[in-house]
Amino acid sequence: ECRVISVVNQKGGVGKTTTTVNLAACLAVADEPTLLVDIDPQSNATSAFGIQSDDPSLYRSLVLGEPIPEESIQSVEINNLKLIPSTVDLAGAELELADVSDRTGRLKAALEPFKKYFRYIFVDCPPSLSLLTLNALRASDEILIPIQAEYYALEGLARLLRTVERVRSSIHPGLRVGGIVLTMYDSRTNLSRQVGEDIRSHMPDLVYRVAIPRSVRLAEAPSHGRPIIAYDISSSGAQAYLAMASEFLTRTGKR
Amino acid sequence: ECRVISVVNQKGGVGKTTTTVNLAACLAVADEPTLLVDIDPQSNATSAFGIQSDDPSLYRSLVLGEPIPEESIQSVEINNLKLIPSTVDLAGAELELADVSDRTGRLKAALEPFKKYFRYIFVDCPPSLSLLTLNALRASDEILIPIQAEYYALEGLARLLRTVERVRSSIHPGLRVGGIVLTMYDSRTNLSRQVGEDIRSHMPDLVYRVAIPRSVRLAEAPSHGRPIIAYDISSSGAQAYLAMASEFLTRTGKR
Numbered sequence A, B: 001e002c003r004v005i006s007v008v009n010q011k012g013g014v015g016k017t018t019t020t021v022n023l024a025a026c027l028a029v030a031d032e033p034t035l036l037v038d039i040d041p042q043s044n045a046t047s048a049f050g051i052q053s054d055d056p057s058l059y060r061s062l063v064l065g066e067p068i069p070e071e072s073i074q075s076v077e078i079n080n081l082k083l084i085p086s087t088v089d090l091a092g093a094e095l096e097l098a099d100v101s102d103r104t105g106r107l108k109a110a111l112e113p114f115k116k117y118f119r120y121i122f123v124d125c126p127p128s129l130s131l132l133t134l135n136a137l138r139a140s141d142e143i144l145i146p147i148q149a150e151y152y153a154l155e156g157l158a159r160l161l162r163t164v165e166r167v168r169s170s171i172h173p174g175l176r177v178g179g180i181v182l183t184m185y186d187s188r189t190n191l192s193r194q195v196g197e198d199i200r201s202h203m204p205d206l207v208y209r210v211a212i213p214r215s216v217r218l219a220e221a222p223s224h225g226r227p228i229i230a231y232d233i234s235s236s237g238a239q240a241y242l243a244m245a246s247e248f249l250t251r252t253g254k255r
């Protein structure tokens, strides 16, 4: 049984791509066949594996409703992990989808045929609550919300949860919030501790026990085209994402 | 003579809002009448001054082409600084502008009547190259690009400069890049130093001499609703933005 998880937060730079890439890599290493779909026109999740793609299949599946051919599924250095890369023409998809009927259902239809090959499908979203992100929400069983332990990110959380509620009551009643993970957490600063405590007290069950620490090795890894476990498994970032993967399996496994 | 400056970068979380708010505040303190326009639906530049607005004027000026009434210009605690706040309905403006003729010219028309009151108008943009951002580019004399000294941010810079080139050759030949400023710079890490050197060597004249250091006081200030010079003028962040303001005046003053 395949579960589709969108990694979403309209606040920019909170660690969506870093979490998608590294959680997916850790799950693949734990022998769970995993697909990563990069619908952000910035293509950061694609370049995190050293890939530059000009394959328009994802764009065509969204804008024209064409199926994604199997050869568009790219292999990466990690076994059990595959990628549907993003391309820059996705930036145009937003306005081109505006006049399409069933404009939020395209990604769901495109991913359906691949569910039989994977245990988990992760979708890395752009920093907006746009049609691309709504396509991801509609295609998903659950969402994962990375959040920086900082003020602006906290402000955006309530808006994001309201949007999820609206999606649930209109286009996708089955969508649930799978979890919230604190990122770039620096336990030495009051700000991180205060915001962290604030979020944990409001949503105790949703927040992952593990917080991802701020670690420069995590920011270095993409420039080497490798997830953190391949770049530096002994780093605090790698250890945190491995712990997160095991907590993810307990949380998701329970359902 | 009034200059309009958009603070732009489609990469999320690079310090666009922090730079807009703090540079505008430093210029206002330096006796330059300054207006800050928040077109990001996240409204971070608005909440940076402790303001929650439900004034739909900015949204109506974009979607309906209505003029912004003078009473929509809000005062903040800093003399010489005013704000046109963002509201959450701006999130809908993107799709509503799609079918409007002259859909990128609305903000320019809305700001025209206020140019006689201000020396500088800054526009804080969302993390995307969307119609809201294109409205800001069309309304601007120059753009300011904050960039984190990290890999993903570096990757996005080339794309952003290509977009500016396209805007220049299609809707706004007078648009120029006023400057690039390194943000969250941590001179202790190789990553910051390498990316910093990379950008400076490619565009020596465009990069500000001052780099804004990573400083938790900068991230704390918005939760107190105050720019850094009001929250903690002795912090490294405040000193950096004051130095940036003086460099801004030299750069902009030269034209």
Ligand SMILES: Nc1ncnc2c1ncn2[C@@H]1O[C@H](COP(=O)(O)OP(=O)(O)OP(=O)(O)O)[C@@H](O)[C@H]1O
Pocket (backbone or CB within 6 Å): A011, A012, A013, A014, A015, A016, A017, A018, A019, A040, A042, A044, A125, A126, A127, A183, A184, A185, A212, A213, A214, A215, A216, A218, A219, A220, A222, A237, B010, B011, B012, B013, B127, B148, B150, B151, B152, B153
């Ligand atoms: N735990 C961490 N420690 C240090 N740096 C991190 C960490 N997580 C992410 N980063 C770095 O912070 C920056 C922002 O992270 P990332 O790009 O993953 O966020 P995002 O939410 O995907 O951004 P966007 O909104 O642009 O899609 C990147 O340069 C990344 O390498």
Ligand SMILES: Nc1ncnc2c1ncn2[C@@H]1O[C@H](COP(=O)(O)OP(=O)(O)OP(=O)(O)O)[C@@H](O)[C@H]1O
Pocket (backbone or CB within 6 Å): A010, A011, A012, A013, A127, A148, A150, A151, A152, A153, B011, B012, B013, B014, B015, B016, B017, B018, B019, B040, B042, B044, B125, B126, B127, B183, B184, B185, B212, B213, B214, B215, B216, B218, B219, B220, B237
């Ligand atoms: N120099 C700095 N030192 C420490 N923290 C900073 C610095 N600059 C910005 N921040 C913090 O980093 C986060 C991202 O900054 P900010 O929100 O200004 O970026 P942005 O580009 O406007 O993001 P978005 O793409 O969501 O609009 C915020 O929590 C902010 O408080």
Ligand SMILES: [Mg+2]
Pocket (backbone or CB within 6 Å): A016, A017, A018, A040, A044, A125, A126
């Ligand atoms: Mg990302």
Ligand SMILES: [Mg+2]
Pocket (backbone or CB within 6 Å): B016, B017, B018, B040, B044, B125, B126
């Ligand atoms: Mg911002």
